[in-house]
Amino acid sequence: MRWRRRRSYEGTSVQLVKLLKMWRNSGPHLPSGSFRLGTMVRPSARFDIDIVVALRHGGARQADPAKLFTPPGWRLRGLATLAYSKRTRERVFDQILADMQEEWMEAMVADRIHLARWIKIRGYASLLLAVVAHLVALVGSKIRDIRQTI
Amino acid sequence: MAEKQAKDVMPRLSGKEELILILLLGRPQKYGLQLVRESEGRLRRGTVYVTLGRMEDKGLVESRVEQKSEGVPGIPRRLYRITGLGERALRARQVALVEFYGADRVTG
Numbered sequence: 001m002r003w004r005r006r007r008s009y010e011g012t013s014v015q016l017v018k019l020l021k022m023w024r025n026s027g028p029h030l031p032s033g034s035f036r037l038g039t040m041v042r043p044s045a046r047f048d049i050d051i052v053v054a055l056r057h058g059g060a061r062q063a064d065p066a067k068l069f070t071p072p073g074w075r076l077r078g079l080a081t082l083a084y085s086k087r088t089r090e091r092v093f094d095q096i097l098a099d100m101q102e103e104w105m106e107a108m109v110a111d112r113i114h115l116a117r118w119i120k121i122r123g124y125a126s127l128l129l130a131v132v133a134h135l136v137a138l139v140g141s142k143i144r145d146i147r148q149t150i
Numbered sequence: 151m152a153e154k155q156a157k158d159v160m161p162r163l164s165g166k167e168e169l170i171l172i173l174l175l176g177r178p179q180k181y182g183l184q185l186v187r188e189s190e191g192r193l194r195r196g197t198v199y200v201t202l203g204r205m206e207d208k209g210l211v212e213s214r215v216e217q218k219s220e221g222v223p224g225i226p227r228r229l230y231r232i233t234g235l236g237e238r239a240l241r242a243r244q245v246a247l248v249e250f251y252g253a254d255r256v257t258g
């Protein structure tokens with residue numbers, strides 16, 4: 001069972017690495033005739049990268065790279081939209097996510113899966129730290145405001 | 151009188167803010183991640199953007215969104231650079247430190 005999972009995971013990562021390399025080299029559109037993209041799958045039983053891209057051979061199709069895969073943190077970005085102002089979101093949370101995604105992609109392209117996983121964990125920890133730091137800064141500024149009015 | 155007013159409006163710098171300004175000084179612009187990497191562990195990924203946001207509010211740094219070519223996915227990243235006020239605040243802090251501790255201790 002463990003062997004099967006490992007094998008499946010490796011196969012997935014090889015495909016994803018291939019895709020990421022193509023995506024990086026090809027600009028906005030994938031070269032035609034190479035891969036056809038299937039649907040995005042998220043098998044909950046696997047402890048691998050967040051998003052698995054299902055690729056199938058054959059069928060030339062241009063695709064929007066934004067839809068190729070969803071890098072880590074995209075759900076959190078949606079949550080931040082609800083909780084924070086646009087300015088805070090753009091300047092704090094988006095930047096942490098962008099850093100995490102950049103480093104994650106570099107690790108994936110270099111086929112360093114364990115590093116990619118570590119980058120994800122570190123990225124989420126950074127987000128948590130940012131939430132706390134932002135709250136502290138917010139409370140501090142409110143206290144300053146109150147003291148100034150008194 | 152003018153000097154006193156200038157001192158009054160000169161923002162105070164924390165240690166992290168000073169470090170960020172030193173890293174930004176003399177360079178055109180940098181990403182937050184570059185600052186974290188160059189700080190050798192003194193800045194953290196989680197707090198650097200909160201600090202940069204606060205510094206931007208104070209007018210010590212300014213940022214602009216990186217230009218991406220159309221169709222390239224990914225979250226737009228910001229590039230930061232030091233402002234004139236930031237340079238002056240850094241200089242003032244360094245002068246104050248030298249005055250308080252002495253040149254030997256500050257540079258050493």
